[in-house]
Amino acid sequence: MADVTKTRAVVLGGSIAGLFAARVLADAYDEVLIVDRDALIGVDGPRRSCPQGKHINGLLARGQLAMEEMFPGITEEIFADGVPTGDLAGDVRWYFKGKPIKQQDAGLTCVSASRPMLEKHIRRRTNALENVTFVEKHDILGVTTSEDKRRITGVKVQRIGTKSAEKVLSADLVVDATGRGSRTPIWLEELGYGRVEEERKKIGLGYVTQHYRLTEDPYHGDLSINPVASAALPRGAIFTKTDGGRVELTTYGLLGDHPPTDQAGLFEWLKTLSTQDIYNAVKTAEILDEPVAFRFPTTLRRRYEKMDRFPDGLLVVGDAVTCFNPVYAQGMTVSALSALTIRGHLHSGATPDPKLYFADLARDVIDPPWEMTNTVDLSFPGVEGNRTFALKVQQFFLSLTQTAASRDGDVAAAYMKTAGMVAKPESLMQPKILFKIIKAVLFGRKNQAVPRSAASPKVTALPGNNAVTEEKKAA
Structure with a gap:
């Protein structure tokens, strides 16, 4: 029989955003599961579910500092693996x-690593955490809720390529790090929370x-x-x-x-x-x-901080919240800072308050780079705004x-x-x-x-x- 006194967090997506989130959750929960469609452990090249893995992905200086804060010594480990550096x-x-x-x-x-190289090192350090488990090659089918739908209680998953029945991973906290294609907006509407406001710029x-x-x-x-x-x-x-x-x-x-x-x-x-x-x-x-x-x-920004209601037990990070113009290389750094924002809300053993988390995320992490890139994007006459x-x-x-x-x-x-x-x-x-x-x-x-x-x-x-x-x- 499972020990019901143990706490569990489930991270949806083994992206860099998901790995950073899992790292800070591992300090507060007895068990952390990372669910992803791809094989993750031991993978060195680009992942099928990460098409941008074949392209340059920059980790800005602030992102490097945040990464080092979460994984002390990782920067030198990356450099020792043949990654060039400079100022x-x-x-x-x-x-x-x-x-x-x-x-x-x-x-x-500068950490001039290719995306697969950077993922490999962050994933290796995350996998070394005793209470973190990767649930690979699984589809994410949906979330489960309490009877009154006010709390997310788990995730429905199914192993890819098999006829096995879906199973439920119960969770005290679910973190969506599935990227731009996140289904959280759909789940929220289905549960009666309304539609999240979105900002897009072509x-x-x-x-x-x-x-x-x-x-x-x-x-x-x-x-x-x-x-x-x-x-x-x-x-x-x-x-x-x-x-x-x-x-x-x-x-x-x-x-x-x-x-x-x-x-x-x-x-x-x-x-x-x-x-x-x-x-x-x-x-x-x-x-x-x-x-x-x-x-x-x-570009895309989902304004979760503006929602009147939001279920407990659910947070969203990374591109699932905001997709910046990739030319400015802000995505991975914002993902790292999002994880540190989660860490700031993990206190007293209580599940983070989503409304407070999204307010802090918007004000302290997303607003400055979003406004800065909006200023640059709108300097191009053909960009509408x-x-x-x-x-x-x-x-x-x-x-x-x-x-x-x-x-x-x-x-x-x-x-x-x-x-x-x-x-x-x-x-x-x-x-x-x-x-x-x-x-x-x-x-x-x-x-x-x-x-x-x-x-x-x-x-x-x-x-x-x-x-x-x-x-x-x-x-």
Whole structure:
């Protein structure tokens, strides 16, 4: 007979969001089950249920700090597995509005791991927790409730590929981490809680990813080359060293202007970017796989915090709450911060109050990056949305900041701290930084993007290795 005094949490989805959630739940519940359609244990490559696993997935600096807080030592374990690293501001060649920004170290650790590599390490550390169990290759059929439907009491599941009957996993808490296709909105309507309000913005994003082994080094000690799309040129790319001695390219276009998947067409597309460094590197590189496409038509935010009623015993995290424009790489970091928000609501042995959780999640975790990306998305004239006077002021200030970042290293470092979610956007309004922005815009000299090989002669890094610079770049 089962010990009914034991507490159990069930996480729906073995995604990174689900793994982070399971980690914090393991500190509060006797047993944590992670249910997923895929095989998870021992899997090193992309998962079938995670199509974005074949593309670049960035973990921002704030996400790295949160991951390290939950799994002490994991960052060094990832680096020891051949993952390159560097500083987000000092070792990445960023281009905004077609101009390179000044490179200056800002203490922002990059984890340049492929999505499968990152998942592998987080999953291994999660699986090492004695009270966590993976329920693999199971479909999630629905939830069970108390008689009055005020509490979620468990999950109905069925093993894939068998004729076995469905079974119920009883739970004190269910956490939905099933991503954009989450069925929580449907379940809530069926249970009489009404429809959750949703915000969508059509951005028409499409991107293509390919991996290479380089014969020439375009990095000169840098970690990545990232020309960012702008209103004048709505095309961009991330071209980064990654694990396995490989280089990973994801190039993208907005508003239906998508990169082609034929090799010749893709190379022609790369010629149109705001830097020729990427095309010049890949045209002679060893091609390791075929170009793979992904489409992301709309951003999505489900406003659970606005619901009048919500059942006890159920929380939602990750893309199941908010799908950001993936170009800004905020998804995994927000998932990590969502887990820490859950941790903050696990106290006194009581099940978290969903209303309080969603209020904190919205205000402290989702609002800042959502507003920041909305400001950038609506700078593209073809993106539909309400361009208020306040938004236009924010866009004007962002444009000034990006111009200043191309001329002043301190501004560039401060700006990248906001992009890495380590600092809030309003930090750029501090008098010291604001003065530097104004001074750089009015009197600063333009950055000519001097290669690191000229600026820092000590660098001996080759493409794909894990070396980082021995000297910081001059501001």
